[in-house]
Amino acid sequence: MAERVGKMDQKAIYTVVELGKNSWRIEENGVRCFLFAGRETALLVDSGYGSGDLAALARELTDKPVALVNTHADGDHTGNNAQFGQVTMHPDDFPKYREDEPDGIVEPVRDRIDLGGRKFEVIHIPGHTPGSIALLDAENRILVAGDSVQAGMIFMFGKGRDLGRYIQSLEKLHGIAGRFDTIYPSHGPFPVYPDILPPLIHGAKQLLAGELPPLPAPFDVPAKLYDVTVAKILY
């Protein structure tokens, strides 16, 4: 896979890794965005922290018009939203988004996104946030999972998080795991695979039942860290 640093004025803010024809992951200091181009349009999944010119980078990668979808409204996924003309997310994250971006223009994401020759199904997976979504590219057997499925640190403390709904959403994804082989997470090791789901569900259930020992959080947050073997959960 070709790897290169975006030719930006700012030095080395983004690292671009080609994932296949017309697919890229864009790494920005611990968070990851994705760009997929079809015959007619391109889809940017999340806009990162907002520390660089992501719209210019997307234009370098594709000549198709770029629409932005947010997997959820956490600030490390929406930082550059203002650079894009069309921004969509699940409406259940609108209240959270408007707390950070009172003037931000955002539309409800549709159930299906068709770029021309490349399609995504939008799957509502509340829990990490009320409006978290995953994007399923069934033809290429890829699930773009946001923060909800990853081998890094999953934030489940604070306003709007719901561990019970999160477990239900993981079970929903496990129920359709026959439709994807690869999971693209927003943080941590890339990629992960559907076999992460059963131990993640098991660990989250143990956490909800109070069966896991709390560890100190690695930074200053009002939460404890829980090791669920395949990931860590801050709760």
Ligand SMILES: [Zn+2]
């Ligand atoms: Zn995140």
